[in-house]
Amino acid sequence: MKYLKLTLTLLNFIFPLMMVAQSSSDVAIGPYIQNVTDNSAVVCWATKSHQSFTIENTNQKRSLPQYENHEMILSNLKPNTQYTYHIGGHGLSEEMGQFTTFPDEIEPFQFAILGDTRSRHDVHSKHVDRIIQKNPLFVLNTGDMVGNGLNIHHWETFFDVTKNLMRSIPYFPALGNHEKDSKYYFDFFNLPGNERYYSFSVGDALFISLDLEGIEYQTPEYLKKENREFFWENHEIAYFKKQKEWLEHTLTLHDDAGFIFVYFHKPLISVKKSRVNGAKMRRKFWGNIFERHGVQVVFSGHDHHYHHAMSGGTHYITTAGGGAKLYDIDARQPETVKAIKTEHFIMADVRKKTTILNVIDINGNKIDTITIDKRK
Incomplete structure (x- = not known):
């Protein structure tokens, strides 16, 4: 040694x-x-x-x-x-x-956010190169960084693609379903709090990462078919209730924040027909907690496209164009503002009174711009 x-x-x-x-x-x-x-x-x-x-x-x-x-x-x-x-x-x-x-003072900064980088690594690489050029203060990932979190070779590929970015720009991910609650995830990343769900602040902005996946588990073979859905919906309810209490407490403590950004993997509003019901179930559980606390933006991934929805003053943005095969948009919702089937990432420019979100496609074009006002 x-x-x-x-x-x-x-x-x-x-x-x-x-x-x-x-x-x-x-x-x-x-x-x-x-x-x-x-x-x-x-x-x-x-x-x-x-x-x-x-x-x-x-x-x-x-x-x-x-x-x-x-x-x-x-x-x-x-x-x-x-x-x-x-x-x-x-x-x-x-x-x-x-x-x-x-x-340590309130001043402008930039951050980048993307999600579902688990496949088509050539696409992911192009996003990484553009993010490096823009040199944000840090990067958020809404989950599904790899195809199989239990496969070490997938992590080798992820770190090979991101090596030039991550050596200089800190990376704050959320757990996705493809991470599979893997020990590799917790070995490779050093994150705030308990690392499953956590918060950190920069200047006038609060960032909260949530875990909507929970602890990995196997469905017992002895469960009858008619009981499996109940098992899946309630197996980890105690974990999610505890996390929701933590979220309520965190948002209350940081009520003075000028900007609040929350990010996690599975969206609360989906425009993919086969996933609409699942999104509604998640939204029912979390209720109006984000809107009630004046959270300006909730980022998510999972549905491989760009989707911007608005509800109760909160922007719900699905950013999952990081590389995984794109999904069709076949179930626009009443809250939908814009939906585009495209590879993309988002650059956020946090200023003293506003935050500008620029959605950038694979060719470097701005396909959407959202202005977020500072909380009152």
Whole structure:
């Protein structure tokens, strides 16, 4: 075991930090930046073990890579300041990254949001390249980052596509159904709170990520067919009720926020016919909590297209054009403002009195613009 030196550079000053880890030549994923605040950040990376794991049966034998995840917690940083970090201290570009701490005052900033990046990685790559060019302060993902969260190769692909973005721009995801509540998700990401649902703030804005998937479970084989729907609807009701109480408490505590953005995976308003009833059931559970607390925007994914709906002063936006195969729009709802079957991501420009949401398609064209007024 060798020493790995992580070098943190601020302007012209170098602060070396020593820790025990493998040689930087073994770094297979990362480095990438996580959980940035106005005075802290976490640098993450993963090294590949020299031993692989093998599983076989009478017909097939597979070798799977094993990873060790590493984190360096950086504290006592200055707000709104750019830092450069090295892992290994050799000055190699693949060992380096930059990030900017969040401001500790109310001032303008930008963030990007996209979802359902789990397939068609060429599409995802184009979005990543455009987001890098725009250089937002951070990125949100509404879930389904990978096709199968239990498959390590899918995570390898995700981090390969996003490596140039994530080494410098912090990434705040929500759990999707395709993450499958995987341990890989929690190993690779360092997020606020309990990491399943959490909040963070930047300037005058509050961000809340919710988990509408719950704990992964298997349906018992002994359940009768007529009882399965009841089981599915009630298996995790206690978990969701606890989360809803947390959400109510969080929104009450942060009532002074000028902007509130909530994001999660499955939408509360769907324009995909086969998913309309499921969306209505979710909306019934969450009730008017977002509208009652003056949440301006609720982002979601899952339905692979762009959909903008409006209800009770809250914008409900489905942004799921990150790469997965697009879905037809075949059930417009009374709340629908605009719906487009297209690959896209959203750039948000948070200003002192308004936030401008620009929806950008695969060719870089603006296909929709939404102006959000500051909460009163």
